[in-house]
Amino acid sequence: MNRKTNIILAIAFGIIFSSFIFCSEKSPLYSDDASSLLNVDTYPMWSPDGSKIAFLSNRDGNYEIYFMNSDGSNQTNLTNNSDWDCTPSWSPDGSKIVFSSGTGGNYEICVINSDGSNQTNLTNNSAWEGSPSWSPDGSKIVFGSGRDGNDEIYVMDYNGSNQTNLTNNSALDFLPSWSPNGLKIAFISERDGNTEIYVMNSDGSNQTNLTNDSGWDFLPSWSPDDSKITFISERDVNTEIYVVNSDGSNQTNLTNNSAWDNTPSWSPDGSKIVFCSSRDGNDEIYVMDSDGSNQTNLTNNSAWDGTPLWSPDGSKIAFLSDRDGNYEIYVMNSNGSNQIRLTFN
Numbered sequence: 073m074n075r076k077t078n079i080i081l082a083i084a085f086g087i088i089f090s091s092f093i094f095c096s097e098k099s100p101l102y103s104d105d106a107s108s109l110l111n112v113d114t115y116p117m118w119s120p121d122g123s124k125i126a127f128l129s130n131r132d133g134n135y136e137i138y139f140m141n142s143d144g145s146n147q148t149n150l151t152n153n154s155d156w157d158c159t160p161s162w163s164p165d166g167s168k169i170v171f172s173s174g175t176g177g178n179y180e181i182c183v184i185n186s187d188g189s190n191q192t193n194l195t196n197n198s199a200w201e202g203s204p205s206w207s208p209d210g211s212k213i214v215f216g217s218g219r220d221g222n223d224e225i226y227v228m229d230y231n232g233s234n235q236t237n238l239t240n241n242s243a244l245d246f247l248p249s250w251s252p253n254g255l256k257i258a259f260i261s262e263r264d265g266n267t268e269i270y271v272m273n274s275d276g277s278n279q280t281n282l283t284n285d286s287g288w289d290f291l292p293s294w295s296p297d298d299s300k301i302t303f304i305s306e307r308d309v310n311t312e313i314y315v316v317n318s319d320g321s322n323q324t325n326l327t328n329n330s331a332w333d334n335t336p337s338w339s340p341d342g343s344k345i346v347f348c349s350s351r352d353g354n355d356e357i358y359v360m361d362s363d364g365s366n367q368t369n370l371t372n373n374s375a376w377d378g379t380p381l382w383s384p385d386g387s388k389i390a391f392l393s394d395r396d397g398n399y400e401i402y403v404m405n406s407n408g409s410n411q412i413r414l415t416f417n
Contacts, residue, residue: 126139170194200216267289355378
């Protein structure tokens with residue numbers, strides 16, 4: 073199986089490795105064999121108020137949704153079942169977490185209170201369902217589904233009612249992402265023969281190809297003011313971080329070097345972008361201004377560091393590192409200082 077196919081299938085079927093396989097081919101997490109990934113805490117997701125972090129862990133023998141305080145204390149298994157649970161997403165008010173679960177033999181969308189109570193299936197069919205994401209107002213959840221024989225983007229009310237196919241075509245459509253104002257949804261589509269970044273209105277209308285080139289474009293991320301979308305692209309042979317206006321204009325290569333640059337995350341004020349780069353011979357966390365200037369190595373060590381994510385107030389960055397021998401969640405100040413290990417799996 074080649075690298076591109078492995079990544080597409082992982083996300084399309086809601087497999088947990090969609091959270092970190094975007095890193096370079098040198099990454100210790102890149103593998104065609106899921107069983108080779110052992111002792112992993114990954115996929116850190118800040119709560120809306122920044123006081124907690126949800127994450128995935130296999131410390132109990134299978135992947136479960138955990139949460140902890142932002143200082144690493146009170147690590148708690150929320151899902152606690154024998155099947156894999158993955159891709160957690162906080163509700164905007166922080167009271168619930170939606171996720172994909174393998175309970176029952178196929179992946180379904182489930183929701184759970186943030187204290188671990190009242191786990192409920194929102195979808196219930198024989199197809200896979202994955203990559204759920206709350207709308208900014210908390211009223212809807214967008215997700216991927218294979219119920220129509222191919223991967224489509226669906227939306228439903230927060231309680232699971234009114235499940236509606238938004239994309240409705242024969243190609244692969246997956247990895248939906250709400251705009252911060254909730255009016256649009258970015259996603260990835262193969263309807264033009266290669267993976268492109270598309271955007272549509274939240275009701276599924278006006279589906280538009282933003283990237284429209286022969287390269288492979290992936291992993292869209294909205295700027296906080298809805299005006300731009302970062303993405304990774306292989307149009308330059310290696311993966312680079314690009315930005316495009318939300319109307320598709322002004323596509324710009326921000327990183328522009330021969331290394332692998334990927335997994336961009338906007339700072340909450342939109343002034344900076346944190347990302348992973350292999351330009352120093354191993355994967356490090358870098359930060360740059362939103363126009364691509366002032367690219368700076370924050371982690372600067374010989375270990376693998378990846379998948380950075382800003383805290384809601386912009387003061388800290390959570391990331392994954394194997395510097396202590398296995399894959400753990402770390403946090404640091406936004407300038408790279410005070411790097412602290414939070415998990416001990």
